[in-house]
Amino acid sequence: MATTDARKTTPADITSAAVASFDGCANPRLRELMQSLVRHLHAFAGEVSLTEEEWREMIAVLTATGEITDARRQEFILWSDALGLSMLVDALAHELPPGATESTVLGPFYVPGSPQREYGESMVLEPGAGVPALVYGRVLDGSGTPIPGAELDVWQNGADMLYAVQRPEAEEDHLRGRYLTRDDGTYAFVAVRPVPYPIPDDGPVGRMLAATGRHPWRPAHIHMIVRAPGYKTVTTHIFDSTSKYLDSDTVFAVKPSLVRNFVERSADDPERAAGVEGEWVSLQNDIVLAPGEDRVAVVDPGRTA
Ligand SMILES: [Fe+2]
Numbered sequence: 001m002a003t004t005d006a007r008k009t010t011p012a013d014i015t016s017a018a019v020a021s022f023d024g025c026a027n028p029r030l031r032e033l034m035q036s037l038v039r040h041l042h043a044f045a046g047e048v049s050l051t052e053e054e055w056r057e058m059i060a061v062l063t064a065t066g067e068i069t070d071a072r073r074q075e076f077i078l079w080s081d082a083l084g085l086s087m088l089v090d091a092l093a094h095e096l097p098p099g100a101t102e103s104t105v106l107g108p109f110y111v112p113g114s115p116q117r118e119y120g121e122s123m124v125l126e127p128g129a130g131v132p133a134l135v136y137g138r139v140l141d142g143s144g145t146p147i148p149g150a151e152l153d154v155w156q157n158g159a160d161m162l163y164a165v166q167r168p169e170a171e172e173d174h175l176r177g178r179y180l181t182r183d184d185g186t187y188a189f190v191a192v193r194p195v196p197y198p199i200p201d202d203g204p205v206g207r208m209l210a211a212t213g214r215h216p217w218r219p220a221h222i223h224m225i226v227r228a229p230g231y232k233t234v235t236t237h238i239f240d241s242t243s244k245y246l247d248s249d250t251v252f253a254v255k256p257s258l259v260r261n262f263v264e265r266s267a268d269d270p271e272r273a274a275g276v277e278g279e280w281v282s283l284q285n286d287i288v289l290a291p292g293e294d295r296v297a298v299v300d301p302g303r304t305a
Contacts, residue, residue: 015042061204068203072165077108078205081251082214096232099142100290104237104253107223109163114153114176122190122275123154123177126170130159130192132280133262134273135238138185139226139287146185147289150228153178154189156221161197190273193262193281194220196245209250216250219243224287231289238285260285 018038025031044050065075080086086105094103117123124132139150155176157163164170181187198216201209209216220243227233239246239259246254262281265272272280 011042011046015039018042061208064204073200073203074108075203075205078199078203081105081107081199081253082205082209084252087252090235094232094234096290097142099288100232101226101234101236101287102255102257103234104255104258105251106225106235107251107253109157109165110155110223110225111165111176114155114178115173117177117179117189119179119182119186120188120190120273121177121179122273123173123175124190124192125174126158128159129175130195132273132276132278133191133193134188134271134276134280134282135191135222135285136186136188136282137285137287139181139187139228139289140185141231141289141291146181146183147228147231148181148183148185150181150185150187150226150231150287150289151178152181152187152189152287153225153227154191155223156191156194157197158192159195161195188273190276191222194222194240194243196220196243199250214250215245215248217245218249218251219245219254221253226287226289227294228289230291230293232292233294234287234289236287238283 015038019035022031022034022038025034045055048054065079069075077086080089090103090105096102122132124130135154139147139152141147155163158175162170164172164174164176175191177189179187179189196217196219199218200206201216206216208214220240221237223235223237225233225235237253237258239254241259241261246259260283262283265280265282267278267280269280271282
């Protein structure tokens with residue numbers, strides 16, 4: 001009779017076998033990623049004593065996430081954002097010197113290829129988009145020297161809480177544009193005062209937020225990516241200091257250094273930009289870039305309509 005091992009197979013044996021299955025992976029980074037993933041995934045299941053029913057539910061959630069994702073909606077990024085992973089990866093990737101403008105999430109509404117606009121030009125293409133906001137400042141290096149020719153790639157939502165990419169009928173270039181700094185490092189553009197908005201919450205992420213008692217709201221912000229040769233590209237936001245949800249952004253993107261004061265201005269203010277009528281606001285915002293080169297180009301992550 002053949003000898004058999006009467007010892008019971010333990011959970012630890014299963015984890016060890018799954019980890020060891022990647023020992024022969026020729027790519028050391030891929031091996032590290034897969035083995036660590038298995039260890040942490042198994043540790044999670046063990047820690048919570050994951051039930052078979054909960055395991056089936058997890059599979060159903062992942063399946064629904066794939067099904068709702070298409071060219072205009074990226075539910076996987078929403079999961080990453082809502083679980084704080086996007087901000088963590090961002091923090092790990094961008095170690096910046098003190099004083100440099102901090103980065104934050106790209107978010108799902110970035111669309112590459114915004115039109116190049118002139119200094120001071122409005123990116124508001126539709127009436128009723130919101131309270132006009134003159135945004136201006138300088139792009140500087142760490143010693144305060146202006147950086148000419150830096151590009152600010154800007155996008156934001158309107159008073160209806162939506163980005164143009166979320167509305168098929170919208171002017172494609174509404175509330176987005178690329179601006180260059182002048183020789184003295186200054187930039188200016190006309191936008192609208194941003195408003196808080198909920199992340200798309202009609203899918204699996206929204207159901208998770210509801211089930212766990214979390215709200216889907218983000219505080220009011222304007223997005224920008226700032227690029228200049230010889231400097232690290234920074235993907236960031238400007239947050240409105242008066243906005244709701246600054247202390248509970250559903251994607252954890254608020255950093256105190258990115259919060260700014262919008263100044264309320266009257267209709268007859270002589271500094272009013274051309275084309276701006278009625279009440280308006282202004283916002284001064286300098287950006288400090290860290291020296292270096294980009295490691296990766298920003299890519300369109302897919303959109304969430
Ligand atoms: Fe946003």
